[in-house]
Amino acid sequence: MAGKDWLGSRRAEVAADRILDAAGELFAGQHVSTVGMNDIARAAGCSRATLYRYFENREVLHTAYVHREAYRLHEQMTELVNGIPDPRERLLAGLSASMKLVRESPALSSWFATTDSPIGAEMAEQSEVIQALTSGFLLSLRPDDPDVVHRRARWLVRVLTSLLIFPGRDADDERAMLEEFVVPMVCPNDSAVDGSKQNSERSFG
Template identity: 30%
Template sequence: MSTTVPEAGRRLSPARQRLLDAATDLFYSEGIHSVGVDRIIDAAGVTRATMYKQFDGKEGLVLAYLQGEDRQLRELFAQAGAASSDPDVLLELVIGGIEQDIRDRHTRGCPFINAAAEYPDAGPVRELIADHREWFRATLEQLATAAGLDDPADAAASLVLLRDAALVGGYLDGQERVAPAFARTARGVLAAHRV
């Protein structure tokens, strides 16, 4: 069963959007378990009843937060696909997009790795994380295959590993140091897999 239920294309109520925005900011900057529902409700300026009408408790809000993160990465791939159909260009656009994301947006690590650390046991959150990671890996493998890379599965796995490391490393060592190292190393992975 897939837990990813994209809200893309669906207009969110203002209260739902405020709750999701507040939760996204707080969960990412402070951690999921350290932020209580009351704090999210206060930050969103809604009532407790509104919160529970919009989301099935805190876990529902956590799932919506991670679905939003998933959707943003999928949109990065969609933007790259709209810009070019050449798989080599697409891979370069994806690398550049991830490099920019490391610099500008995900400055406190990977939201999926962070959430996995807080949800170590099987359940809907871990299922959503696994679905996201499998989509990411499979999409990179499709691009690597289309680009004619040798062992596309290995190339994709290497790029996923690099992104994971860069998001965590950017938080620890600084984005300006890590983002260009990610891009350079990712290009090296692609070069090593060219036939």
């Protein structure tokens, strides 16, 4: 019985992935907001009833798609930056790589198109998965208070989505902005942290 249950679960996972793959192909060709559930069902080769069995509405499907792609992108980004020993350099490389991976994917870049409502920013802000993945990346750079890391992660997601919607002049321009304004805030160097603590101690001493 356990084997049959596992097989049924695996089949459901494969079917859901197939539907999300079909949705991704449609997202690559047109803005996300214009892709309806009927379009996705046709592209996946299933009935509307079958589609709604796995995803009860378009919002649920969007969330599932974004979360699946977020895990995939996070894994790719992590592989690209794992060999960088310096935390600040790894942060900078990770941010640049993340935006590059999104832009190179027609299906993902359509979520941030300015020709229509860029719903990718709203999805990223509301997604607990994206927030958790970002927090995990920050914690991999250096240990810190979880509440502080969570706030920094939320702010960082907003910064990246802003750049995806309103890019810099080129990759070098964006990297310079990230290096000057974002890296010192998200991953301050030890001397800056020590100085801040000393100032705080003097203020309350």
